[in-house]
Amino acid sequence: QVQLVESGGGVVQPGRSLRLSCAASGFTFSDYAMHWARQAPGKGLEWVAVIWHDGGNKYYGDSVQGRFTISRDNSKNTLFLQMNSLRAEDTAVYYCAKGWRVVDSWGQGTLVTVSS
């Protein structure tokens, strides 16, 4: 079955960087676009970024454009999110999720807290 396991979250000071990873298994990773989404404490869901199956196209939400970079390593079935210039408002649970127009599987999430 599909399994997505995020890692790399933690507490980080404003302005610093953090890199999240998502290890995928149970499906042919290189066949699927992948998303990062996030959910601030007590708030709703927000799409953060998406990358096509071959890494050829990437799209970002307005709130992270220019600060976050999505990437993937299809040889290692792993998705990444490089987060730079972090702000307090980036505090959230970050989820990786499988699919493009239909996002059908989600990981359990990793918590990122931006605080001094």
Added chain:
Amino acid sequence: QSGLTQPPSASGSPGQSVTISCTGTSSDVGGYNYVSWYQQHPGRAPKLIISEVSKRPSGVPDRFSGSKSGNTASLTVSGLQAEDEADYYCSSHAGNHTLGVFGGGTKLTVL
């Protein structure tokens, strides 16, 4: 990237039916048949319960159904059960060169 509009709350008694709306624009909900609904219990990851407006993934009870008319999609939960109490989010594809959009979420309470 404006979000979709959902009512913040909905409720019903066990056995009743409840419908949650999700209103967008012709650039998202109205323009594509790629509306999804997710169920999220507290502290858990979202779970896909409806895709492509009205398709139910394997394992999702047929009490859950979806539809769309114009720029508004709807999720109907029939025969409400206690375990249906959760947050529900709609999401729509918004074009091949941009991210999709979410609704703000609806908290469903089973009375």
